[in-house]
Amino acid sequence: MQKTMILSILHILLLLFPNAAKASIGIGIGVGIGIGTGNGGVGANTPLPSGSNLNNAYTALQAWKSSITDDPLKILDTWIGSNVCSYKGIFCDTSETPFVAGIDLNHANLQGTLVKELSLLSDITLLHLNSNKFSGTVPDTFKDFTFLQELDLSNNQLSGSFPTVTLDMPSLVYLDLRFNNFKGSLPEELFNKKLDAIFLNNNQFSGEIPQSFGNSPASVINLANNKLSGNIPASFGFMSSKLKEILFLNNQLTGCIPQGVGIFTEMQVLDVSFNSLVGHLPDTISCLQDIEVLNLGHNKLSGDISDVICSLRSLLNLTVAYNFFSGFSQECSRLFNIGFDFTDNCIPGRNMQRPSPECSVIPDVNLNCLRIPTPKPLVCGTLASRASNFKYTNIHSSSP
Template sequence: MATSTIACLEQEKSSLLRFLAGLSQDGGISKSWGNGTDCCVWEGITCSGDGVVIEVSLASKGLKGQISPSLGDLTSLSHLNLSYNSLSGVFPEELMSPSSITVLDVSFNHLKGHLQELNSSVSDRPLHVLNISSNRFIGELTSITWEKMRNLVTINASNNSFTGQIPSSFCISSPSFAVLDLGYNQFFGSIPPGIGKCSNLRILKAGHNNINGTLPDDIFSATSLEYLSFPVNRLQGTIDDALMMKLSNLVFLHLGGNRFSGKIPDSIGQLKRLEELHMGHNNISGELPSSLGDSTNLVIINLHVNKITGELAKVNFSNIPNLKILDLSANYFTGTIPESIYSCSNLTWLGLSFNKLHGQLTEKIENVKSLTFISLSHNNFTNITRALYILKRLRKLNTVLIGGNFMHEAMPEDEAFAGLENIQVLGINDCALTGKIPNWLSKLKKLELLLLRNNKLSGPIPTWINSLNFLRYVDISNNSLTGVIPTSLTKMPMLKSDKNSVHMDQIVFQMPFFLPPSLHYRTSTAVPKMLNLGNNKFTGAIPMEIGDLKELLSLNLSFNNLNGEIPQSLSNLRNLMTLDLSSNHLTGEIPSTLENLHFLSKFNVSYNDLKGPVPIGGQFSTFLSSSFAGNPKLCSPMLVHHCNLAEAALSSPFSTKEYVDKVMFIIAFSLFFVIGVLYDQTILSRYFLLNRLR
C-alpha cells in the first residue's frame, strides 16, 4: 500500500526491478511491478510521504530465485519481509549493513551458506528484529556481528545448521534484548555466562542442539524469563532449589531429553505463573514434591521416563484445576491413582503407564469428561471388566491403552459396552487374557489401531473384521488363535485402499504416542499399516486374496502352521517393507516376482520346507542368509547349497524355455566363433606357407 503523494524515486524503482530480475518465479508480482507505474503503489511496497521506500513485504508470495543485493540500496528501508517463500542462494551481506533496517524476516526459505560477519569498523546497526529461521545456514554466529546490534530485541535463528558455541555478547551489547531462539541447530559447548545480564530477556530457546554442562547460576538472574527451553541436549547436574524460585515469572519450562539428576526442586510450587513443566527423559529421582500442587496454573505436567518414586497421592491435584495433560509414565510410582486427579475436569491426556501402580479404576474417573487419551498399561491393575464398564462412560475417549495389567483374567465377552464407539486406538495387550476375540469389538466402527498381542486368546479370527472400515493396524500376535486365515481379513477397506482415509477423524496426539519397538507418533495416520498374525496356530494356505491388501507396509504370518506355497499375489503389495513368513510349513519355491517389492527391507522365510533357487534381483541382494535358514532345499550363492544349471534356470525371470533357448544360442554362437577362428587360422597358415615356398 502506498502512503506517499509523490512518485517513488527512479533509483529506488531500479533497485526493486533488479530484485525482481533475480527471481526465477515472481509469484505474479511482476503484473503489479510495471516499469511505467509508481513503485509506491506496487504490491508489497510501502513508501513514506516523500516517495521513499520504507517497507518491502512479500511473505508467502511463491518467490523463487536469489535475493538481489540491490535491496540494500533502499537507504530508508526499515522493514523487509521475504518469509515463507522458496528463495535460495546466500544471504546478501548488503542487507545486514544498511543503517535503516529495523525488522528483517527471511524465515522459511532455502537460503544457505554463512551469515556474513560485519566489519568491526562498521557503526552500530538499528536492527530490532532478525528472523532467519528455517533455512540452511551454516557456520558460527560470531560475537563481532552482534556487538554492532545494540538495539536488538529478537533473534530467531532456529532450524538451521549453525555450529560453534552460543555467542556470549547478546545481553552485553543489547540492553533491550528479549527473545533468543537457537533451537534445532548444531551448537555445542556450554551455555555461556552472561545470560543473567539480560534483564529484559523473556524467551530463551536452544533445544535440539549438542549443548552440554550445567545450567549456569547466572541464568537464574534473568528474572524476566517467561519461557526457558533447552530440550534434547546434553545438559546435566541438579536444579538448585534456591535459584529456581528466582524465576518467578516463568510460564514455560522445558528441560526434557537431557541428563538432569536429583529431585524436582520444592520451590517449583512458588512459580505461580507456571503453565507447562516438561522434564521428561532425564534421570530425575526422589518423590514428587507436594508443592507441585501449589503451581495452580499448570496446564501440562510432563515427567515421563525418569526415576521418580513414591505415591502420587503426595500431590493434591485438585488444586490444579486447569491441568489438561498429565504424563508420569515410565517411572517407579507406587500405590493407587489418587482421587484428586479425577477432580481435574479439564484433563484430556492421562499417561500413567509403566509404573508400579495397583488397584482398580473407580467411578470417579467419570468426572473427567474431557478425557480423550488414557494410558494405564504395564502396571498391576485388576478387574478388566470393571475398567471397561467405567471407561465406556467417557464419551470423548479416542485412545485407550490398558495392556500389561489384569494378568490371566478373562477377556470380557459382554456385548453391553455401548459407549466405546468413539475409540480409535485400543490396546489390551500383554495381559495373558483367556477367551476369544470379543464380538463387542465389532461395534467400534471408528477403530484404527487394535493391539491384542501377547494374550492367550483362542478360536478363529471373526468374520466381521472387515466391517471395521478404518482399521489399519492389527496386532494379534502371540496368542492361541486357530483356523484358517479368513478371506474377510483380506477385504479390510483401509488395507486395500486409502480412499477411506478421506473420511477419517485423524487423531493429533497432544503428546507423542508410543508403539514398540521404540517409535513415537504424533498422529494416528502416521502409524504404518500393519497386519501381525505371528505366533498363533493358524492352519491352511495363505489366501491368494492377501495380494489385495495393497496398502500394507508390514505383514507377519510367522510361527504358525501354514502350508502350501507362497502366493504369487504377494508381489502386488508394492508398499510392503516387512514380510515375515518364517517357521511355518510352506513348500514350493520363493516367487521370483517378489523382486518387484522395491521397498522391502526385512524378509524372512526361514524354517519352512521351501526349495529351489533364491531370487537374486531387487532387494534380495541385501538380505542375510539367516532369512532363508532351515530350508535345506533352497539354493543360492550365499547358502551352503549352491544352484546347478537347471536350478539357476528356474531362478531366471524368463521361462525355462526362454532360458534354454538363450543357453542354446550362447553355445551355438560360441561353437561358430571357435570354428571361425580355427578356419581363419588354417587359411592364414596356408597363405604364409605358400609365400615361403615362392
C-alpha cells in the first residue's frame, strides 16, 4: 500500500514539471520530470536516520557513479556524502524508515553502464533513464526490483538480446526500451505480462511476432522500425478491446490485416505502413469509430476503399499511398482537406498513380485471408463477443 502511495505522489510530481511527456507516436520521449533534486523536503545538510535501506542505496549509487565516464551536466557533483536523498535525480520517501522510491535522470546525457549493484535499490517504483548514453546490457540482478512499476531505458545505447529480466519484475506496467540497439526475437512471455504500455520501437528486433501477442492487455504497443517478419498474428483480434495505439510500421511483415482488428473500438492510432501486407481491407475496419490516424501506406494492399471506412467519425488522417488500391468511394473525398494520401495506387482517372503495367499484376490478389465470421450487415458491437467465442472454441477444441 505504501509503495502505491509513493508512486501516486511521484506521478503528481510528473504533472508539475514541464519535461513531463506522454508516451507518443514513434517519438523517443519517455515519461519523466527531468533532472530534479531528491524529494521529501530533505536538504543536503539534513541528517537522516540510519538504516539498511539508505546504506544499501549509498552503496548502489556510489558504485553506479564510479561506472559513469561522462557527466556533462555535472549531475553527479551532488552525489557526495551519505545523504542520498539530496542527490539530484533521486527521490526518497522519508517517513518512518527512509528509502529511495524513484530515480529520474531523463535527459542527463550520462555515459556509462548499468551496474548490478543498482538492484540494492529494491524499493524503487520508478526508474527513468531516457536520453542518456548508457551502453552494455541490462543486469540480471534487476529482477530484484519487485516494486518497480515504470522502467524507461529509451534513447540510450543498450544492446544484447531482449532483456528478459524485465519479465521477472512482478509490478511492472510501463516498459520503454525504444531507441536502443537490442536485437533478436521477442519472447513469448512478453505479451503474457500485465503491461499497459510496451515501447520497443527503433531497435533491431527480428523474427516473427509471438502468437501470445493476443494475450496482451496493453493500451499502447509500439513495434515500429525493427526487423520483424511473418504475419501479424491472428491473435491480434483477440487482444483487449482497450487497445488505443498499435504501431507496426517499417518492419518486414507479410500476409493480411486480421479481420479481428474491428474489436478495437477505442483504438485511436493504427499504423501498419512500410511493410509487405497484401489482400483487401477487412470490412471490420469500419468499426474503429475512435480511430484518428489510419496509416496503411507502402504495402501491397488492393481492392476498393469503401465509404464505411472513409466515413469513420473520428478519422483525421488516412494514408493508403504506395499500394494497389483500384478505387475509393465519394465519401473519401471529404478527407482531402484534413489528410488523405492515395498517391501511387491504381485508381483510374486520378493523378499521381502507378503506371498501368504495374497495375496489371496485383500481388497475391487471390490470397485467402483467415477471417472471423461476421454478421451481414456488420454489427460492430457483436465483434468482441464473436472473437472471444472463436478464441474459446479453438483453444478448447485443441485440448486433449
